[in-house]
Amino acid sequence: MFYIYCPHCEEHREEEEFHAAGEAHIPRPLDPDQCTDQEWGEYLFFRNNPRGIHHELWVHAIGCRKFFNMTRDTQNYEIKEVYKIGQQPKITGASEAAAAKEGV
Amino acid sequence: MQKYSGFGLLKHALSHHENWQRVWRNPVPKKKYDVIIVGGGGHGLATAYYLAKVHGITNIAVLEKGYLGGGNTARNTTIVRSNYLWDESAKLYEHAMKLWEGLSQDLNYNVMFSQRGVLNLGHTLQDMRDIERRVHANRLNGIDGEVLDAQQIKEIVPMMDCSDRPRYPIMGASWQPRGGVARHDAVAWGYARAADALGVDLIQQCEVVDIIIEDGAATGVMTNSHGVIEADRIGCVTAGNSSVMAKMAGFRLPLESHPLQALVSEPIKPILDTVVMSNHVHGYISQSDKGDLVIGAGIDGYNGYGQRGSYHTIEHTVQAIVELFPVFSRVRMNRQWGGIVDTCPDACPIISATPVENLFFNCGWGTGGFKATPGSGHVFAATLAAGEASEMAKPFSMFRFYDGALIDEHGAAGVAH
Amino acid sequence: MSQQNRLKSGGRIARNCQINFSYNNQSYPGFVGDTLASAMLANGIDIVGRSFKYSRPRGIVGAGAEEPNAIMQLGATEATQVPNVRATQQELFNGLVATSTNGWPNVDFDMMGALGSIGAKMMPPGFYYKTFMYPKSMWSTYEKYIRKAAGLGRSPRESDPDRYDHYNQHADIVIVGAGPAGLSAALVAARSGARVIIADEQAEFGGSLLDSTALIDGEPAMQWVTKVVAELTACPEVIMLPRATVNGYHDHNFLTIHERCTDHIADRAPTNISKQRMHRVRSRWVVLATGSHERPLVFANNDVPGCMLAAAVSTYINRYAVVPGNQLVLMTTNDNAYSAAFDWHAAGREVVAIVDTRSGGAGAQVVDKANSLGIRVISGAAVVEVQGSKRVASVSVSALNSVGDKLTGTLEQLKCDTLASSGGWSPAIHLSCHTGSRPVWSDQVIGFIPGKTVQKQLVVGAINGTFDLQSCLADGTATGELAVLNAGFTLASGSEYSDAASAEIVTENPPMALYHIPHPKPTSRAPKQFVDLQNDVTAAGIEMATLEGFESIEHVKRYTAMGFGTDQGKMGNINGMAIAAKSMGKTIPETGTTIFRPNYTPVTFGAIAGRHCAGLFDPMRFSAMHEWHMENGALFEDVGNWKRPWYFPQAGESMQQALERECLAVRESAGVLDASTLGKIDIQGPDAREFLGRVYTNAWAKLAIGKCRYGLMCGEDGMVFDDGVTACLAENHFIMTTTTGGAARVLEWLEIYQQTEWPELDVYFNTVTDHFSTVTVTGPKARKILEAVVDDIDLSNDAFKYMDWKVATVQGIPARIFRISFTGELSFEINVQANYGLRIWQAVMEKGAAYNLTPYGTETMHILRAEKGFIIAGQDTDGSVHPYDLGMGWAVSTKKAFSFIGKRGMQRADCVKEDRKQMVGLKTKDPLQVIPEGSQAVNDPNQPIPMTMLGHVTSSYYSACLGHSIAMAFIRNGHNRMGETVFYPQPDGTAIEAIICSPIFLDPKGERQNV
């Protein structure tokens, strides 16, 4: 069971207060009408679903009701960081791989 | 293949069980195969078996990164039924059901398919409407089933609380007598043994780490243990890891991999003879032939490849079970575990060609693919053999997520099972 | 009875508190402080059960969580039955009733046992996969017998009278295990002022010290324990939990601790006290000091009662003053186990011999002691076989080569009644593995120790392979310090490492890595050599499994069932892995281990569920008028968490009669509905209107203040998921209604778009569902009734138009009244602050009496709206229909500048194809026949199965007002099939004939609501 730091409440809370809301950083196409079926389908349904570093959206549902992003390792469930909507992650699959190479 | 029978057992007993044949070989992989199947779960092994048996293609390797049948096949609650709502899926699951009914004999391996009946409970008026709708459809599709009221349910499951006491009293249920459970390991092993006997190479501890693509067509795989193995066609049957495989091939799938947990009680004397499932209170239960109550939960909401989930999901499930069966409160949970389920937006599988030529996927079975194992293998074998989606596979193309022809089985798939 | 095996003195039992228990209907004495197992042994009970596959008699082997055999049925009454209680962990209480689980007619004489010995040969691992297949039809019969034979104890058949609860805890440091290592760590942690929880599964703290004769700081070890416990007790921030098993270690340092609060007192917990409590603990750091489990050795007939673990023998003697036999042979691979023989000797019983498997024998310290006590020590030898059936009668000993894979001498027979064995100690690494960490093999430890983990976890003591007491104490202190610093605290002065308690340093000869004792016959032909006693897994079975090709250790586990039992292989797993490895010519680390998962020891479902059962399983939500509904005989429907009135039957009325009365009242005079449960969302902000335009399919730009509008909400896939009316309260202010069940989902839907997609839109959403009570008055007389209750405004059709809302005072209470209609009749929805909801309801009822104002529930509401063809999201939609399918294209505005949610989705190829299933109405040929909801349409009811289905009936009722049945249904291409006939085949073989029509059955022009 996860122990999640809410960037809005600024403290750790139990997972029971939160909902996972799927992969993060999937912006709605700005002009949906110009999308092909394939593009729209990609937006709606197709996901990276990585094994390893994953950026996902969570909401502090029974709490401050705010959405935020989380970088989490989907294999060992370690939460690497949380960050607010509109911000970009500091840790990515690529950055982790680079760090691993350098032996950091 | 050495034939198994009661007589054979006696014969081996006399020779102190020293002369049993291997169930499968441990071959060194060849450089090239006609077909490589990635993933040695029930579905992958069944695919190999039917390719060999039905389509005569025996130059096949099944590559498994761990041990055969160690993925979701090893960790599912083994519920088998075919009472799905939509024609396309009902057809597929019923195809599987028919194969289940002769599977032990076909494989000469007792998969302990036990048609003890499956109840899907309804606790609200809308549940009952959904149940009626599904049972009506099943009947016209030739699938057995009826709608029972609380009294009839009580007769089948006397230990369940069918009174008005529960928070959500049981209003009725759909009942599929031909449904039941099977021994999950035996299914994998039975297929593996039979496939091996037909010449299929089963390669364990062999992880595919890349898919080799030339001019838009897959030509082989890179493995962690045996380097490159070439193939004319590749079928990925990797369940929770399918997105990882797709990434190797350069595309994405409409899948999310979620933890799905299950648990067993300590073994107890027979007390529950059927399978009971409830979408509304969110739990399902059966008793295995070993005596343990096998209990399942809903998926955890986040993506996870850890083969474990969160404890509060277990709590909710157990609460649902105690709510349905207050008599089980003093029985104890022995073990819990998790699998990685590849959930699809419409709760239906993907049996499909892909943007890469010669590369096919069979995935997206999510929380409910064990019951389809024989059917899935059979249909995917036909697809691999033909090099294009077979008739029954057609509706399950991954491209339905572009045009929108989804087959929404959330109602029938309900909670995980 | 005599307690013939009880020593005159010693032990940690309360000799002045004699109590009685019954086992298999016979009464026996024991003492407070006993476990059920120690009391049974004290009374000379040898056979405690029968093995499940071969039905062999079994006795107690261990003294703790590792016990595989002594699995009892407990309980004096039906409702208090508990299956599968480990006698070694069950404290004795007065009046305890235990029975053995397997064995018929009884454990001492078992019919199946006789059969078992013949059948055993036919039951190698996986035999059931290889047989019972032919003839196919017989399987269900075979299976019945297989099921009967399986299972241990039985479930109660009455509901549990006891309570169980949950307790959430947060700690800086949790210490698991209160042995020397755990206690040392706890002391340091406690002194730092950190919040500490120390839990131990046993009744008393002390761990292995409880049965040890060792000295700490020169005094008996338990004196040190007493001091430490006293100091910990005095620390306000330390929580000490005896009888509390940490059964699961979950991600991010979350632990579940199962405390058995009253299991040691009685069958049933005292009133209002929880029998068991589940602590749900989040800790910054976790120190695992769970100790280790002794391994027995595997040899022929090693399951005969009287075969025990060496350490268990010591435990029974030292802790319970029970000697479980008269003549002991001890077989050991290590020095440590010698103490079992010494304890036995000290208890005044005969030690026949110590058989040490090491050619070099033991270290001087223990050898000298054995010699001085006159105990015969046979080194470089092993017990290869036990003789005896219901109790060990003798053992055969043979010389063994130095690596332990060959017998080198002749057999010597030793008479004895107890054979204790020790193959070394397996660290209790279970918890460290629960979060996916793989343990690593240590040749030095001869066991697996915890591996790398991402949890904030430290391990210390025997779990880490540290077996000497001095190091356990010192490491405990050091680990405690580390935990304190890691958790962000500072060490209290005086708690430095140097302060650790100290014990004698023992020099030992290294232990021997030996698991399986060879037999003169090959394993396959030797008498059974058990590895997993509970599952009757033998060495031969494991060898056979590997020979058959089950080479992965996971396959071995699954094929043989090794480690599947209630002990989860605590005793047998390492031996099994060793045997599998050897059989394949591999090392143990190459073979690997299976995975440990929760639970460490089994936990009742009751404790996991806690109080969240029965009335508290899920909240019931009530509206402010609920009491009135109850008093007026409403039956209720569950909608989400809400209890909504379903209908209000009057005395003697059937459901159908009640519905017809309610419906007719609405159509002819007036009805009243409690609509308070509908979701209500207050929406404010300069971009509120824009936002509505994006989330609803229709246009909102021009909705004037004072007006209401119906809207459909779709997903990005274009499929309808909710609907409702939204009113414009002011320029930047709207109030939205949602379906009852969809309220929470819609609010989260709005929020996710606002927060993540369109943060530039200034709009706030707040739920006011609970704030307002909604009283819907509907029917031709609605205006009359409103006029009677409304104090101040003009309710005429001109002044207060359809789809208007107005502020008014209703019986002295300010209200917003919405003139919207879900019945097609003239309707007013009165919204007041819920504190006044009941009052307004009562006032309306009172004034409405003159107009036959009739309360109605959800069922009537469903009929009334169906007469009008209004959909109910969730009943008439299922996530696969878009507005055009529903014939609601009028609610879609394609002209909006912004591509609203759902627009693109509903234009995908499959969504615009010709022959989609479309919502239509149905009239049955027989006007009185109501098509069952869910029925599937076909063109030709006589076609063969599988039939081609066209769509299903979503809503279907008898309309009293129209005098015929009505239905809403999906029909493929239905909008173009008006007037055509379809059939609905029924389970009884008949088919109901119906004609496709518009779903608007009543007042298609909508005149009634406009009056």
Next chain:
Amino acid sequence: MSDQNNRAEFIYAQTINSMDQRPVSDSGIEGRSPLKHADLDTQATAHQGEFGTVQLTELELLGHIVLRGKLSNPGFTQGVERALGLALPDTLKMVEKEQVSIRWISPDEWLVVVPGERSYEIEQALVNEVQGHCAVVNVSGGQTILRLSGSDVQKLLQKSVPLDVHPRSFPIGKVVTTVFAKTQAVLSRSSEQQWELVIRRSFADYVWLWLQDSCAEFKLVIKQNK
């Protein structure tokens, strides 16, 4: 998306509809709190003078007003301060002065609780004082407050809420929205042994059942609000 410059300037009060929702004055009409059916008063009278290790008081029929706005909008923050004489509290903090309290709910949300009879007056003050994009929402009918005091309350809370209620993590003056059994509550600590739970109306009966059940091992005594 209206122009950012205009945004701060529009007059909030003119863009929304707020109304007095209490009975007209001297009507003598009393509201019914969500727990009225539990008849706490009778129980309180029956056990008057008894001391409970958990004492429960319903603070019924107070004015509850939700405030939404951005801290970066001075028209909002200063307006609130002018209207209430209290500044908006920081994250997870609660402030109180002369029967008016403000609970932090979220970075852009606060709950103002005021005496029932002053609720519209204060709501109006807020509506009139705040400027720009914000929201003032009367939710008085939708929730009630339970005050729990006594030596066993912390234990009771440990049975009911997953978050840490130890004084080190939950000091006096802290407020959180969290899971309460299977519903939710806004929980605040007003003294070492005194806590307040803001709960939703429709769940009030469930919370009441839960409290009685959880207190079975303690001594629960109902106290009247006065």
